[in-house]
Amino acid sequence: MSEVFLCLIISIMANMDHKCKLRDTFDLNGMYKKGHIMLGGLFEISFKTIIPEFLDFSVFQWAQTMVFAIEEINKDQTLLPNVTLGYRIFDNCVRLPVALRAAVTLVGGLDEVSTEINCNGAPPVLAIVGDPGSTHSIALSRIVGLFRMPMVSYYATCACLSNKQEYPSFFRTIPSDTFQVKAMAQIIKYFNWSWVGIIGSDDDYGQYAVRTFYEEIAKFGCISFSETIPKVNEIGKVQQIINTIKQSTAKVITVFSSGVDVTALVREAVRQNITDRQWIASEGWSTSTVLSSKENFRSFGGTIGIAIRRGNIPGLNEFLLQVHPDINSGKNVIQQFWEKMFECRFSENITNSFSWKECTGEENINNTQSAYSDVSDLRASYNVYKAVYAIAHALHNLNSCEKGNGPFENNSCADIVHVQPWQVNTHSGERVAFDENGDALATYDIVNWQLNTDGNTEIKTIGVFDKASGSGKELFLKENEMFWNFASGKPPQSVCSKSCLPGTRKATRKGEPVCCFDCIPCAEGEISGQTDADECDKCQPDSWSNPERTQCVQKEVEFLSYEDALGIALTAVSLSGAALSLAVLAVFIYYRETPVVKANNSELSFLLLISLILCFLCSLCFIGKPTYLTCILRHVVFGISFVLCISCILVKTIVVIMAFKATLPGKNIMKWFRSLQQRGTVFLFTLIQALICVIWVVISPPAPSRNTKYQNSKIILECDIGSITGFSCLMGYIGFLASICFVLAFLARKLPDNFNEAKFITFSMIIFCTVWLTFIPAYISTPGKYTVAVEIFTILASSFGIITTIFFPKCYIILIRPERNTKKFLMPIPANTGYKAGTNPGQGANPPRDTHKHTHTPSTH
CATH class of the missing domain: 1.20.1070.10 (Rhodopsin 7-helix transmembrane proteins)
Incomplete structure (x- = not known):
């Protein structure tokens, strides 16, 4: 636990002594509250920078979870006593330029800065919770890493971010994609699927995952096709991907993408009535309530997905229902949420002649049902919660360090050069383990899209992947609770060639992947006692193959007998x-x-x-x-x-x-x-x-x-x-x-x-x-x-x-x-x-x- 705290402490201390000068200001949506120590936050709340057309309620819940965690820490008299945490949270609008502006703002601040040569005092923020996107995190880490400012992401999973030489101040409470890919590959291997299609988004998250997935599948199977989902919604490209799916004999398709990027593909697959396919979803869209809707169930029912480990946050539900818009609070993103939730506009936001219902601010949020108030399946929110507490514990250790009794060299409390693997116990009581790269050890839920008794889609947990399991077995599945969206009600077969039975061997086809082969009977005197044997084994000189070529039997001893x-x-x-x-x-x-x-x-x-x-x-x-x-x-x-x-x-x-x-x-x-x-x-x-x-x-x-x-x-x-x-x-x-x-x-x-x-x-x-x-x-x-x-x-x-x-x-x-x-x-x-x-x-x-x-x-x- 001490190692991660020390890493965060040093980054924070480096920022405390940093000299800064305000260069520019940006008009960003977010939430703000003053405190002794400020924490930054980046979330993909909306999809546009000006007058958002879409606001993701579930992501707004993530941001509110950060606020809840900070408020909970401020009330705790044992953690950071006499220290108040504040926050400055921005909406990056799923746009890299906006995310960069937000990061620069968090580093430089929004307040007036003294023109004196030496400007002492605390930096605008000491650490950033975010960014959720891998591509964003890569770009932002290169900037904030110059100031040794810690970034603790709750959703960036790209394996490339584990490189501590390039991203020394980057941490995350979500496992690396390396583990996610291993989990998905183990599921595919578990059901003997050796012929798989793969689709990845056109970003670092998708492409790094595809590359790692290739390496894992090559150990036991083959890739039938590989496609890339464009970041810009190009209908021609999406239709081309659908045509590839139709033409392929692969029944299993793995998709590494965020929910936003895969939406166009899902819609086109439903429109063209693509069925009889088993979809394997990455954690980016496996728990999306929008994509798993009843309308999409005919094509995507039975989807198996990797999901972030679910957790429980006591008191979060009550806190979420206490949200209230305040025009003068600097929390304009809450106003946008309120307007989207109740389909109204505050008077100052009505800028055209369109007839909008005016928001009063007194609407009762308790009467609404949405992804915002649903705390039954806390996954990303739980990672946000753990990220805040990880920073808080690091600050607490820094605050509690006694001079001359520090954990560093010469018992100092200040400097640390090398970061070692660490572990931290969060306030929730769950043990959070990190490896030498600052990655949380992988624990995933395996989910399955099913229909509940009401006829609606339910994302049901049917297994777990635990990398830290000491039993030697990492994947656990409840097969009897799984739903298969096939007429047989059983797992599909996804192979280029059917398995060669014992007594035969595989003969690869020229110019085709190794998974595409013909089954050749073993020659006389040779056997193969297993399925999909690459070579036939020769029998010993005193034995011979049986007619089925499955085992060697003792040769018949022949001589002219009196009994013949x-x-x-x-x-x-x-x-x-x-x-x-x-x-x-x-x-x-x-x-x-x-x-x-x-x-x-x-x-x-x-x-x-x-x-x-x-x-x-x-x-x-x-x-x-x-x-x-x-x-x-x-x-x-x-x-x-x-x-x-x-x-x-x-x-x-x-x-x-x-x-x-x-x-x-x-x-x-x-x-x-x-x-x-x-x-x-x-x-x-x-x-x-x-x-x-x-x-x-x-x-x-x-x-x-x-x-x-x-x-x-x-x-x-x-x-x-x-x-x-x-x-x-x-x-x-x-x-x-x-x-x-x-x-x-x-x-x-x-x-x-x-x-x-x-x-x-x-x-x-x-x-x-x-x-x-x-x-x-x-x-x-x-x-x-x-x-x-x-x-x-x-x-x-x-x-x-x-x-x-x-x-x-x-x-x-x-x-x-x-x-x-x-x-x-x-x-x-x-x-x-x-x-x-x-x-x-x-x-x-x-x-x-x-x-x-x-x-x-x-x-x-």
């Missing part, structure tokens, strides 16, 4: 193949003494059938969730089983060729390739594959892996082959043996015999090679679990190809045509061949002599 229909079918086929091989093995064992089995090299046939069983069963390792064990087993078992199978077929082919291609008569080369050598050859071929598998497993074994490359929405559990070289060697070795077997069988396919096994081996190798050659492109191009299915199908197809081409013909003879299961049928050899019929070539029988041409040659089996 495909897995069940392949399992059944695999087991069927193994069972079929086992059945053939059982048939061969059971009929092992018959010529067909003996001629077919029974030992190799048994081993081949066992390897086929392993080939069918190894496909089961490919079904189910891959593990380290199954990944190793599936390739090792597969590689060894097929090499064992192909080795048996290859040895059988070699035996056939050696039996029938011996070119030296009388030489039995089969003795060099008997059963032991045959088993050793099969073992050697298989051992090589086993070594390849061991080296592969030791160096870089197959292992389970999570493949996310082929299908983004799924994780494919598969076996990574580890070493490509190892896998290539395994497959290449199988292919190498199969190729040799195919070539040898192909060469022996035309050997004379009723039952030439080389033909069946050739067919089996054709099937085997064809299947595996087809497997390569199918394996590469098939995604997911079907890759494994293709591999299983290839194993099964090649296995079935071998068993059907090699063993089915023999089983046919053994089971279906047993009459052919004889030595005679198999080897009908003439007696002079020297070949012992029924002898197994693989068991060391002498090869046939090809010395004669026969119709039937000996069997090669």
Whole structure:
């Protein structure tokens, strides 16, 4: 509290020692009363300087409130005892030139001044309450600031006036527009309005507010249009503003203006029946009873406004009703008020032949109802009241200062250089806080234009904005008490583009504000879990976006399972193949003494059938969730089983060729390739594959892996082959043996015999090679679990190809045509061949002599 008092005291003291000289006098309307200390006042009471056509009753109430506060202080024996305050109040007529004349008059005075060089004494006024206009205050502060005369405004809100370097002696009891703009922006943000039009008056108040409003709205929204209300009533400009409002898609329009300046715009909007708009009013016109009239309600009903905090002044109503005109009192503005109130003229003011009712001065003001006598909504008047008491408390501290015990440097009572933030407790008991710029901390009422039960407009308080609130929340609204002038009865939507739902992102339109955008669905694997997302977020590698693109879900883990229909079918086929091989093995064992089995090299046939069983069963390792064990087993078992199978077929082919291609008569080369050598050859071929598998497993074994490359929405559990070289060697070795077997069988396919096994081996190798050659492109191009299915199908197809081409013909003879299961049928050899019929070539029988041409040659089996 002491800081503001000190600031005011120093300014007052500076004026006490100031030397002055009267330069000119002006004819101004006002009120005057003599006192020990004079206070000045500036008010916008009327709208013209000569014979006012309009007098604002509410503003006259403000001026009377200043008089009331001074009278109340003079009666108070504790505040400024033995000191009488006087006042000199002028009407600036809402004109800057008049306001400047009034300010100069307040500084220089109206009385005669001594011509002595040193003219001591109190200045005409020690402080000024006013001016209400921001533009006026800027101009006046530059003048009175030269004399360090304090100006305490009750209505000038321009943020520019907070600059203490430019306006060191300016103070105010109304918050800066910086806070008002913040309050309005918070209301707009509260209702999610992001597309707003803005209109400002063509003065410092309007333009500074518009500039600050741009900055606040840019944090969450955009400005659809910006217009300026001319100070001079230009109907063409006003109509152009209305056309802009019509064409804009913005439903919310914010207006920073005084009530006088916005009047023409309001009238034109009503005339053109502009509806379906939500108006946001600044404190300059939000509580105007003229603008909120019933006639304007269709277009402006539901207006939300920022209003100065309402207060209560006990005794003001009675004081206002005691006003009485006195021609000789120097209070000519009261005469103008009286004439306007009762629509009459005092005799000395009747200057034309127009028939005027003469004022008697005895009219009863108690019988009138106007904004002057309405004290139910004291806002600006309350700020005037606080301004007077702030000055009074500063003077009281100056008057009470004891020499040597002052609050300043060296305990002095006089000089102060630096002004710090201060607080003052007014007579009304309300705590008034000021910041370092001399601005009152912002507390606003939020008002709403509504119709009351009488059908008249009521400016109802529906919330508060309290900048000094310690709760962290500054805006408080009673939504259930708000009136919306829309058919829906709900808050409008004011957006350039509708909000993008979760699952989409905003894509700004080229050349348009950021609030105008298109909603683009997030790409696969990306999500947006909130409304109006600027970017979509990528999911983690093990998750994927749901179909709505609103959240990441765990990717489906895919592998060929025993529970899948495909897995069940392949399992059944695999087991069927193994069972079929086992059945053939059982048939061969059971009929092992018959010529067909003996001629077919029974030992190799048994081993081949066992390897086929392993080939069918190894496909089961490919079904189910891959593990380290199954990944190793599936390739090792597969590689060894097929090499064992192909080795048996290859040895059988070699035996056939050696039996029938011996070119030296009388030489039995089969003795060099008997059963032991045959088993050793099969073992050697298989051992090589086993070594390849061991080296592969030791160096870089197959292992389970999570493949996310082929299908983004799924994780494919598969076996990574580890070493490509190892896998290539395994497959290449199988292919190498199969190729040799195919070539040898192909060469022996035309050997004379009723039952030439080389033909069946050739067919089996054709099937085997064809299947595996087809497997390569199918394996590469098939995604997911079907890759494994293709591999299983290839194993099964090649296995079935071998068993059907090699063993089915023999089983046919053994089971279906047993009459052919004889030595005679198999080897009908003439007696002079020297070949012992029924002898197994693989068991060391002498090869046939090809010395004669026969119709039937000996069997090669």
